[in-house]
Structures are given as structure tokens and as C-alpha cells.
Amino acid sequence: MRIKEYDVSEGRIPNEMIRKWFEKAGYGHGINVSRTNVSGALTVEISNIKASMMFNSRSNLIYCWDEEGNITTPENEAEIMEDLFNSQWRDPIVELPEIDMKVVCKFGWDGITSEISASTYQSRHTHGEDDLGYSTDMGDWLDEDEIIVWLPAENVIM
Amino acid sequence: MIIKEYDVSPEVISDDLCKDLMGVMTNGHVNNITIERYDNFIQIFGKVSGVEQELIIHVDGSLKFYRGHVRKPIPYVKNIIHMVNESQWRDTKVKLPEQDQEVFIKTNSGINRATYYVDDIDHGKQLFDLVYMQINKPYILPAKDVDFWLPADNVIL
Numbered sequence: 001m002r003i004k005e006y007d008v009s010e011g012r013i014p015n016e017m018i019r020k021w022f023e024k025a026g027y028g029h030g031i032n033v034s035r036t037n038v039s040g041a042l043t044v045e046i047s048n049i050k051a052s053m054m055f056n057s058r059s060n061l062i063y064c065w066d067e068e069g070n071i072t073t074p075e076n077e078a079e080i081m082e083d084l085f086n087s088q089w090r091d092p093i094v095e096l097p098e099i100d101m102k103v104v105c106k107f108g109w110d111g112i113t114s115e116i117s118a119s120t121y122q123s124r125h126t127h128g129e130d131d132l133g134y135s136t137d138m139g140d141w142l143d144e145d146e147i148i149v150w151l152p153a154e155n156v157i158m
Numbered sequence: 159m160i161i162k163e164y165d166v167s168p169e170v171i172s173d174d175l176c177k178d179l180m181g182v183m184t185n186g187h188v189n190n191i192t193i194e195r196y197d198n199f200i201q202i203f204g205k206v207s208g209v210e211q212e213l214i215i216h217v218d219g220s221l222k223f224y225r226g227h228v229r230k231p232i233p234y235v236k237n238i239i240h241m242v243n244e245s246q247w248r249d250t251k252v253k254l255p256e257q258d259q260e261v262f263i264k265t266n267s268g269i270n271r272a273t274y275y276v277d278d279i280d281h282g283k284q285l286f287d288l289v290y291m292q293i294n295k296p297y298i299l300p301a302k303d304v305d306f307w308l309p310a311d312n313v314i315l
Contacts, residue, residue, distance in 0.1 A: 001159040001269060002240050041234060058234035060160075061221060071222075071229055078219045082160050082314055104268070106315060113315040114289045116159065117268035137267035157240060158268060 001104075001116060003088055004155050006057045008035070008044050013087050018046050021083060025064065025074035027051035060084040089149035096144075097121040102153035105134055107146050118153055159269065160314040161246050163217050166200050171215065171245055179242070180204040183223060183235045184211055215242060247306035254284060254301060260310035261286070263299075271310060274301070 007013075015033040022030035030046040030053070037043070043056040051072070052065045060081045064072045074080065089106070090097075097103050101121050108114035119134040119142065134142040165171070176193045180202050188204040188211070202213040212224040213235075221239060223232035247264065255261050255274035263272050263286055272286040284301035 002243065038233075043233065054231075054233065056233045058236075059239055061223075061234060061239070063222070063231040063233060071224075071231065073216075073220070073222075078160070078162065081220065085160055085314075108271075108289075114271040115268055116315055117270075119267075138265065 001156060001158050003060075003085070003151065004157060006055075006060065006084070006088060008042050008055070008057045010035070013044070013084075017087065018044060021080050022046045022048075022051075022053050024076065024083075025053065025080055026076075027053065027064070027074075055084060089151055091149055092144065092147050097150060097152070099123060099132075103134070103150045104153050104156045104158070105142075105150040106148045107134075107142055108148060109146075113148060116158075118158065121150075159243070161219055161243055161308070162312050162314065164215060164219060164242065165246060166195070166198075166215055166217055168195065171200060171242070175241070175245055176200065176202045179213055179238055180211065182237055182241065183213055183232075213238070247308055249306060250301055250304050255307060255309070261307045262310055262313050262315070263288075263304045264306045265299075265304070269315065271315075272299075272307075274307070 018033055019030045027050060028048055031048045033044070033046045035042055035044050038056065041056040041058045043054060045052060045054045047053070050067050053062060055062045062077060062080055062084070064074060066072050099122060103119055103121055104116060105119055106113045106116055117136045117138065119136045121132070122135055123130050123132050124141070131143070133144055134147060136142065173193055177191050180188050180191050184204055184206045187206045190205050192203040194201040198217045200215045204211045209226055212229065214222040221242060223235050224230060225232055257275055259274050261272055261274055262269050271289040273289065274286055277283045277285055286299045286301060286304055288297035288299065
């Protein structure tokens with residue numbers, strides 16, 4: 001499963017979060033954060049006098065350089081890639097899909113994800129009441145509170 | 159989904175796949191493909207119009223793309239990450255998990271956490287017991303109905 005286009009805007013990934021990743025990679029406090037459009041991909045760069053880090057909206061790959069321009073790889077690079085990947089998922093407490101929207105959602109319990117499923121966010125009428133929830137492509141119904149996070153299905157390749 | 163560690167063995171990332179990856183990376187305009195295999199990574203070289211292209215697949219789950227002798231990074235190459243990730247899924251026809259191993263399986267609608275077991279009581283049936291159970295619905299799939307799986311401890315959903 002992969003995300004087609006990452007949202008690397010400041011609304012989704014605040015500069016403060018990028019500074020945290022830079023520091024986590026062992027490069028110290030990042031001073032400059034910039035976003036530029038490079039060949040149609042929004043590219044984020046953060047740097048200080050010792051190092052630079054770059055990623056863009058097309059993947060969760062991260063490139064880093066030292067002050068002499070040599071490519072470096074932080075030991076915890078995979079962890080930062082994971083942070084970037086996780087930053088893309090929408091929290092249903094903060095933001096719900098539109099009705100009838102196709103989504104990909106994570107669900108499980110105790111904070112452990114058990115499944116990623118293609119679903120549709122919709123309403124159904126049961127026991128004299130209208131419920132909102134997620135109807136999976138496997139034909140199951142998931143209540144709103146069972147979903148951990150979600151993504152628009154059009155932005156995901158399973 | 160993130161795969162924590164890639165299996166870079168030739169059985170999983172074959173020389174043919176390496177050539178395909180370099181082909182995709184260069185839009186097919188490549189010659190002199192060289193593959194170097196190390197314990198923790200694979201390095202694939204190719205040349206386009208005399209300029210060296212380099213693709214590195216690290217065991218720790220990262221990919222890197224470079225151009226030229228100064229190794230100028232190419233931030234993204236379409237489809238390659240997906241192709242490498244797809245190569246990691248294990249075919250149930252070739253290899254099944256160990257008894258009681260926690261895995262992720264691919265189903266029609268997504269990716270599910272499951273436990274594999276052989277049911278000795280039921281004629282040794284090979285089964286995947288899906289973790290997320292729902293009332294009134296059995297969530298046990300015969301292994302023959304599952305195409306691919308990955309060890310759960312190597313995946314972050």
C-alpha cells in the first residue's frame with residue numbers, strides 16, 4: 001500500500017514538526033524551512049549550517065547532506081520516514097470524510113492496527129435510527145469509533 | 159504501510175527485478191546495468207547518455223536514487239517504491255508461515271492482521287485466522303484463498 005501524493009503543506013506538516021524530525025536525525029536545530037515546487041512536486045528543505053534534509057510530496061524518501069554537500073543517512077532514517085508516512089492519516093475526531101466518500105481506513109483496538117481496509121463512509125438506518133459508519137468492501141460495517149485514522153481512497157494504491 | 163526491513167536476497171529481489179527497476183528509473187533508456195549485492199543493500203548502476211544512474215535498496219527499508227558521479231539525489235522515481243514493496247510479499251504457493259505466526263495478508267479489500275495455523279482436528283487444514291473478528295461472521299480463511307503474506311513484525315500499518 002502506498003500514498004500517491006503526500007500533503008507536505010504547512011497545514012499538514014507544520015514547520016515545528018519538520019524541525020523535530022531534523023533534530024531527531026541528529027542534525028541539531030533546523031533554522032530554515034522552505035517549500036518550493038520542483039517539477040510539479042512540492043519539495044521541503046530544512047537546514048542549518050551543518051546539514052540539510054529534503055523530502056517531497058511524491059514519497060516518504062528523505063535525503064540528507066552534511067556541510068560539505070556529502071550525502072548522509074541518519075541511523076534512524078526509517079523511523080523518520082515512518083513519521084512522515086503517519087503524518088498523512090486523518091484523525092476522525094478532528095476531520096470526518098464526506099458522506100459516501102471512498103476511504104482507506106485503519107482499524108483495530110488498543111492502539112494496534114489490525115487492518116487497512118477500503119471502505120465507504122455512509123449512513124444506514126437500523127433500529128429506527130440513522131447511524132454513520134464505514135461500510136467495507138468486504139461487506140462489513142464499522143462504527144465511527146472503531147476507526148483509528150483514514151485517508152481518501154483516491155490517494156492510495158493498495 | 160511501511161516495511162521495516164527489506165529482504166534483499168536474490169530470491170526476493172532478483173536480478174531481473176533489479177533490471178526492471180533501473181529500466182523504470184530511466185524510462186527504459188538504459189544500458190550497461192550492473193548489480194552489486196552486499197549483506198545490507200543492493201546497488202544497481204545503469205547509464206543513460208553516458209550519465210551514471212544509481213539505485214540503492216537498503217535492508218533498513220530505505221531507497222535512494224542518484225544521478226552522475228557526484229551522486230546528485232533524485233528525490234523520487236515513479237513506481238519504484240511500490241515495485242520494491244510488492245516484491246516483499248510472500249507467495250502462499252511457495253512458502254507458508256510457521257504455525258501460529260502473526261502475519262499480514264492481502265485480501266480483496268485491504269490488508270489484514272492474521273494468525274496462521276494448521277488445524278490438526280480438521281484434517282490438517284491450513285488456515286488464516288483474522289484478528290479483527292466481528293459478531294456473526296467467521297473470519298477464518300483457508301490458506302488457498304490467500305495469495306500473499308508478510309511477517310507482522312516486519313510491517314508498520
